[in-house]
Amino acid sequence: MAGETILVADDDKAIRTVVGHALGRQGYDVRLTSNAATLWKWVDDGMGNLVITDVVMPDGNGLDLIPQIRKRRPDLRVIAMSAQSTLLTAVKATERGAFEYLPKPFDLSELLDIVDRALASRDEDAKLPDGGEEEGRLPLIGRTPAMQEVYRVIARLTATDLSALITGESGTGKELIAKALHEFSKRRAGPFMAINMAAIPRELIESELFGHEKGAFTGATNRYAGKFEQAQGGTLFLDEIGDMPLEAQTRLLRVLQEGEYTTVGGRTPIKTDVRIIAATHRDLKQLVQQGLFREDLFYRLNVVPIRVPPLRERRDDIPDLVRHFLGQCAEEGLPQKTLTHAAMERLKSARWPGNVRELENVVRRLAALYAQDQIDVDVIEAELADQPSYAANNAFDPEKESLSQSVERHLKRYFEAHRDNFPASGVYSQVLKEFERPLISLCLDLTEGNQVRAADILGLNRNTLRKKIRDLEIPVVRGRK
Template sequence: MTHPATILIADDDRGIRTVLTQALNRAGYEVRTTGNAATLWRWVADGEGDLVITDVVMPDENGLDLIPRIKKIRPDLRIVAMSAQSTLLTAVKAAQRGAFEYLPKPFDLKDVVNVVGRALAAPKADPSFAVQSDGEEALPLIGRSSAMQEIYRVLARLMTTDLTVMITGESGTGKELVARALHDYGKRRNGPFVAINMAAIPRELIESELFGHEKGSFTGATSRLVGRFEQAEGGTLFLDEIGDMPPEAQTRLLRVLQEGEYTSVGGRVP
């Protein structure tokens, strides 16, 4: 018979502990709660629990400082961080220090149960990278609405990956700000950020602009040109207005993204 997973919860708000316990009990989990970080640390060090839910602000220790300590002794233990400090920086810090997910307060109990289920079912992953900045003055995104909270959560997850990201939205809603946030707080922050407006490039020059060209590859190609993909190597390439690209260029771009390699115009070797 399989025993239910045990969830360890640390939050100095008794009301939060109560509602989380009730929701997770109904979902079939066993729950242990505490109002301080010290007790949570003792439980974790003793090998207890299958997943941790911890508040960021607690009386005896900041939850963001506790997360890497937990991951050091139990790297496979999933951690969900929650906080009323609903900013992008909080979400990013939580992810960078090893949290599986970040939940802004107030939260929907259904979201909590769903996150717990995903965390327990997720495959083991490598530890995340360390955060470098504690300042909020350079944050590219601000906002505390539920829509912004969801954006923060998604960004925090994506920043630890090398996935290609599609950013959609109406003109003027801040798509480039999202791209810059992914770069500035992500794994590739030490590399270049290269932005290009695809709508501003003549269609006959798009492939040359993106992938570069070799000397003599076409009339007027008097020297080798380094394309934007090569310029952004090790960093982030932001392609704005890709919907304005001609279909044949979009097809080649898709192939490049799928295969992870490209050939310059007139080149022979990827």
């Protein structure tokens, strides 16, 4: 909305300049300041149609200003940005009434999009979310962009009761995300109950979830309150929801639709007030296609999808995670340890198929089993002896393995990386296609584009080779090296 005035407060001159120029090019009138006092004076004087403020400034905290701005001018949207990009910062910004939170560094195009949405939303009800903040509540570890997106989703859900589906590989911390959703929600005073579908015998899942009456089945000598009853007023976390039997899925769907359930052996419907958060490492859409998971239940659970990134997508978070785990070990009475730079870099280069859980186990062994106060790279190498580095895992050494072994190794990584979203069919033809294209392309490079020679080397009919080149869209350049 060109012509409107945007107030920008940030003590970093470079950020002020870049943001000012970007907004100016969009036709906005931009006012820039380096301090909170000037920003507040502008707001108090009735200036501006939108505020963009840093969190930490020399004379105050931008988060502390937000409630004052919202009280003084309820229609004035505030965008908070911060280099202190933690979950707590994101949640505080949202709880205090920020329209949006942006971790630094940010993409200017994203900022401009948020500015457009903020100005367009001024006629909406600007209700402040309930609940204060507690400084020590469940900080998640990580400052990488992948984790920032998780934080922002959690922050947006603080004032809602929407169901969420958390997906991610084993060991990524899905239950921590579920606890964060609970701890920063309006249900924080209620119980948080967790149940793992994969850890309970199928015949007992309905009883565990909904409870049972005395005499409902052999061995039911007393009435049992299920997880729904225990979680009343709070949050129920259904871990590994992909392992839930179909009959239990049907009963769960009724609870989500009707807000009531009956115990096993019971007849009287019981009203429930529970927020549902589910998690899985499996591809539920694929399970739906295979008839193993109800499609209507999937959409009921997947109101807000949250993907937890694997550790290999957030390697720069590893130092913070290591220091966090070492600190926990010290609090538990284990010796305080530090790691050399080389040791930390070796941890960052590892593959971590077990994700954060595997990293935590390694760190705990370092704290418990080694006498030295500072852990060097040779200790890390010993701990990771059976786990080659990420770089080494991509290398091919013809003296140590055959081509077949190398292909097998790469296929294992492919299967591992796609185990949660593997296609229902067609894997054989897909893998062959992926293998054929580089094979033919490299052979054409070797023959400098001579298809007759390439066909001989490959042992293919020339017409067959031409068809594959066309089908696989392989460029052919005569005389190429």
